[in-house]
Amino acid sequence: MTLTEMLDRSVRTFGPATALRDDTRAVTYTELGARVGDVAAALVARGCRPGDRVALALPNVLEFAYLYYGIARAGGIAVPLNPGLRRAEMRRLLADCTPRLLLAWAGIPFLTEGEGAANGEGAANGGHTDDLGIDVVVLDPTSLADFAPRDESPPLVPRRGDDLAVLLYTSGTTGEPKGAMLTHDNLVVNAQVDQGLVEMGPHDVLLGALPLFHAFGQTCCLNLPLVSGSEVVLHATFNPRHALTAVGENGITVFLAVPAMYTALLHLLSRLPEEYDLDSLRMTISSGAPLAVELLHRVEERFGVVMLEGYGLSETSPTATLNVEGRRRPGTVGTPLPGVQIRILDQETGEPVGGDGGGVDVVGEVAIRGHNVMRGYWNAPEATAAVLSPDGWLRTGDLGRLDADGFLTIVDRKKDLVIVGGENVFPREVEEVLYAHPAVAECAVLGVPDARRGEVVGAAVVLAENTEATEAELRAHVRARLRSVKVPRHVWFVDALPKGGTNKILKREIALPEELRLPV
Structure with a gap:
């Protein structure tokens, strides 16, 4: 099944029900289908052909859905990009995927910064991105009608489930971003399987505060609810106060976020415990970054509902494993989705541990195979071969x-x-212990260069509001629970930790205090 067939079925089934809304606008499934058809017609009129890449750089607005599904209906490959990327970052990705068009939201940095900023002239006229020769269409809520006039019939562009649907650039937390090639089957089946596991349906209202340019937001805040007939309340950016207010005002039943977002929500609730109505919630879901068990328990206690933790990557569409209600184990990321296999590889040899990768309680590299695994990386055969075996096993890192x-x-x-x-020290194990200290709001454990031992454990810590803690106190807290080699040799306090567009902590951007840097 393709994304177009998935959406068409939902339009027929749930037509008059609300599909998407933001703070001021709402569209039904019928209206969503019509707008998607208009976009597809406009793209074909602009020369978009099956297999062409069409990049889109938008926040979480209704227009994202119109364009995303419109590209699929026109037979194109959607390339969702972070609208907050600086110009140089955006140009690197555009040069790699060479899209026919870039559909950009007015005012994003790519369009506004520097003398050579892209000079798109609005929805009706394409500009160009300097020497890249890519047409730019600048959109806002008032200009989409000019781009997609309603007097044309939507085209019907046949596509198959194994055709490419989306080129999704990895977040680049461990290096340069690479474009994961995801098929229609990858995305549709992942959404359908997720739906069955969390039992989402027309009775649900989901908060769409996760960025839609990311795999987690795209599948779980767009494809999953729309295949389910649910309503999605879109927030252009994540704001804790806005998100909590929306729960009561919109009757949110399913709340999805990454751990850092839940930390921010708990911080606000600790200051204003009586201000927010959370009674409509039936489930919270966390993925996208490691979830400390202590944080899970705090969320469940304060929100009064179960929290389900899952795991996946951009390369797995993204969901690979999930804890489900009635069968979950806090501290784990659950069991594989139906149709997905997990095995553990020896870190040195890359061979499956225990012969089949099913060795119990043996730490190794996680490998995944199933309907969710990407076809490979765009224009990167060597990078693809390094992670994807001929028989379909993806090495996750x-x-x-x-x-x-x-x-x-x-x-x-x-x-x-x-x-x-x-000796190997796993940062997450130390972070779990630090999070259990009442004064720790957020933390990141990383290696600090050491002239004698190569590196030692260090921890950057954000303290909770109105609390105090010293380096010695936190080191003693860890020492009481872990072996000495795992105790942070250095602890330093920061006001905030650097995060990417998906609110994932970026360890590579954490600056060491001057006194901890070895001389060059």
């Missing part, structure tokens, strides 16, 4: 272990390992 019941625990990213005098 994450370290994990399976228990006897098939629950997967993510230990850490392979590249985040801190090696202290030859």
Whole structure:
């Protein structure tokens, strides 16, 4: 099934029901289908042909959905890009995917910064991105009608489930972004399987505050609710006060976020405990970054509903495993989705541990195979061969272990390992302990260069409001629970940790205090 067929079925089934809304606008499924058809007609009129890439750089607005599904209906490949990217970052990605068009939201940095900024002339006229020769269409809520006039019949462009639908650039937390090639089947089946596991339906209202240019937001805040007949309340950016207010005002039943977002919500609720009505919630879901068990328990206690943690990557569309209600194990990321296999690889040899990758409680690299796994990386055969085997197993770069019941625990990213005098220390294990301290709001554990041992454990810590803690106190807290090699040799306090567009902590951007940097 293609994204177009998925949406068409929902339009026929749920026509008059509200599909999407923001703070001031709402569209029914019928209206969504009509707007998607208009966009497809406009794209074909502009020369878009099956297989052409069409980039879109928009926040979470209704127009994102019109364009995303309109590109699919026209037979194109959608390339969602972070609208907050600076001009140089955006140009690197555009040069890699060479789209026929860039559909950009008015006012994004790419359009406004520097003397050579793109000079798109509005929805009706294409500009160009300097020497890249890519047409730019600048959109806002008033200009879409000019871009997609309603007097044309929507085209019917046949596509198959195994055709490419989306080129999704990885977040680049461990290097240069690469374009994961996702098919219609990858995305539709992932949404359908997720729907069955969380039992989402027309009775649900979901908050869409996760960025739609990211895999988690795209599948779980767009494809999943729309295949379910649910209503999505879109927020252009995540704001804790706005999000909590929306729960009561819009009757939100399903709340999806990454751990850093839940931390911000708990911080606000601790200051204003009586101000927000959370009674409509039936479920919270976390993914996109490691979730400390202590944070899970705090969310469940304050929100009064179960929290389900899942795991996946851009390369897996994204969901690969999920804890489901009635069968979950806090501290793990659940069991594989139906149709998905997980195995553990030896870190040195790359061979499956125990012969089949099912060795119990053995830490190794997580590998995934199933309907959710990408076709490969765009224009990167060597990078593809490094992670994707001929028989379809994807090496994730994450370290994990399976228990006897098939629950997967993510230990850490392979590249985040801190090696202290030859001994491996997993940052997430130390972070879990730090999060259990009442004064710690957020933390990131990383390697600090050390002349004698190569590197030692360091921790950047954000303290909770109206609390105090010293380096010695936090080190003692960890020492009481972990071996000495895992105790942070250095702890420093910061006002905030750097985060990417998906609110994931970016360890590579954490600056070490001057006194901890080895002389060059």
